[in-house]
Amino acid sequence: MNHGSPFLDHRSAPVPPPPIPSYPGEPRQADPLTLPAFDPVAAPVPHRGRPWVHLVLFLATIASTTLVGAEHYRLFVADYGSPSDVPYVLWRGLWYSATILGILGAHELGHYYACRYYRVDASLPYFLPLPFLFTGTLGAVIRIWQPIRTKPMLFDIGVAGPIAGFVVAVPALFFGLSLSHVVPLPDDFFGLSLGEPPLFRLAAWIIWGTAPEGYSLNLHPVAFAAWFGLLITALNLFPIGQLDGGHIAYAMFGQRSTLVTMVAAAAVILLTFYSLSWIAWAVVTVFMLLKFGPRHPRTLDHHIPLDRRRMLVAIGALVMFVLCFTPAPIELTDIIGQ
Numbered sequence: 001m002n003h004g005s006p007f008l009d010h011r012s013a014p015v016p017p018p019p020i021p022s023y024p025g026e027p028r029q030a031d032p033l034t035l036p037a038f039d040p041v042a043a044p045v046p047h048r049g050r051p052w053v054h055l056v057l058f059l060a061t062i063a064s065t066t067l068v069g070a071e072h073y074r075l076f077v078a079d080y081g082s083p084s085d086v087p088y089v090l091w092r093g094l095w096y097s098a099t100i101l102g103i104l105g106a107h108e109l110g111h112y113y114a115c116r117y118y119r120v121d122a123s124l125p126y127f128l129p130l131p132f133l134f135t136g137t138l139g140a141v142i143r144i145w146q147p148i149r150t151k152p153m154l155f156d157i158g159v160a161g162p163i164a165g166f167v168v169a170v171p172a173l174f175f176g177l178s179l180s181h182v183v184p185l186p187d188d189f190f191g192l193s194l195g196e197p198p199l200f201r202l203a204a205w206i207i208w209g210t211a212p213e214g215y216s217l218n219l220h221p222v223a224f225a226a227w228f229g230l231l232i233t234a235l236n237l238f239p240i241g242q243l244d245g246g247h248i249a250y251a252m253f254g255q256r257s258t259l260v261t262m263v264a265a266a267a268v269i270l271l272t273f274y275s276l277s278w279i280a281w282a283v284v285t286v287f288m289l290l291k292f293g294p295r296h297p298r299t300l301d302h303h304i305p306l307d308r309r310r311m312l313v314a315i316g317a318l319v320m321f322v323l324c325f326t327p328a329p330i331e332l333t334d335i336i337g338q
Contacts, residue, residue, distance in 0.1 A: 061101065061129040062097060065137055066093035074086040099221070100137065105140070107165030110160035122145065144157075147297070148299050149299060151306060152307070154299055156310075168229070174203055175222060182217055182218070242296075250296035255298075
């Protein structure tokens with residue numbers, strides 16, 4: 001039994017293929033059944049890359065996120081006061097480091113194991129350290145070395161990462177918020193205000209209710225890491241180019257996803273007029289469009305559509321994006337909660 005898979009069961013006798021339908025907006029190409037039959041057991045997966053590179057980058061990212069996390073812990077203990085009065089204890093940075101690396105690692109390993117399942121040649125995650133940024137990292141990526149065969153395969157590989165990262169980020173969010181506490185704001189407070197995605201706002205309300213006037217929720221480093229994980233999930237689900245959302249959009253709409261990409265890119269640029277914190281992401285978006293173009297690469301067989309189950313998962317991914325998205329991720333403010 002192949003459980004509704006679009007691929008032929010390799011144990012069955014070959015049968016004449018049905019005619020390949022044409023879908024509006026997708027020009028017909030050569031018969032895709034001339035491609036080699038897919039066998040998830042027999043198909044080899046070449047191993048590429050240098051394992052030591054992944055290890056070095058991972059260790060460097062542990063170091064950078066731990067350094068940044070130790071400073072976050074000092075700010076947390078200071079309760080909006082001067083962190084200079086709080087001793088710097090390096091190992092306390094592991095609260096933040098372990099959480100954010102767990103979320104990033106789950107995200108990228110979701111992609112990686114989906115590739116392994118389909119025997120698609122992909123690298124292990126490359127973690128990207130950046131000790132000079134208040135997050136300590138730029139995230140993580142994997143490289144896929146070969147074209148994806150079908151849209152359902154592309155969809156599964158693309159959506160596996162956000163789902164895996166989200167599954168880790170949600171309990172981390174509730175745990176981190178339970179370690180946080182509500183404190184009064186100083187009259188002369190000046191600092192960064194973090195936007196609250198719907199899921200973050202709901203979780204904070206469940207645990208702490210509504211903060212009184214003049215008070216604010218001081219985030220534990222675990223909660224901050226979970227907030228950053230939600231932001232990463234939302235950014236990756238933008239339906240643009242080689243992002244996870246771009247893969248999902250192409251799997252759903254085919255070549256019509258180019259229009260979706262252009263609309264999403266325009267939305268990112270417009271968001272910069274609402275919050276300056278989108279400028280960096282707008283630059284990344286424009287760079288991706290210039291380098292890769294707005295059109296997503298075709299799968300080898302682009303005629304096989306998504307089934308109903310995957311369409312429902314796509315709707316779930318849209319809900320996940322809404323829960324993780326905030327229109328103003330980071331703002332400078334003189335008094336938070338004013």
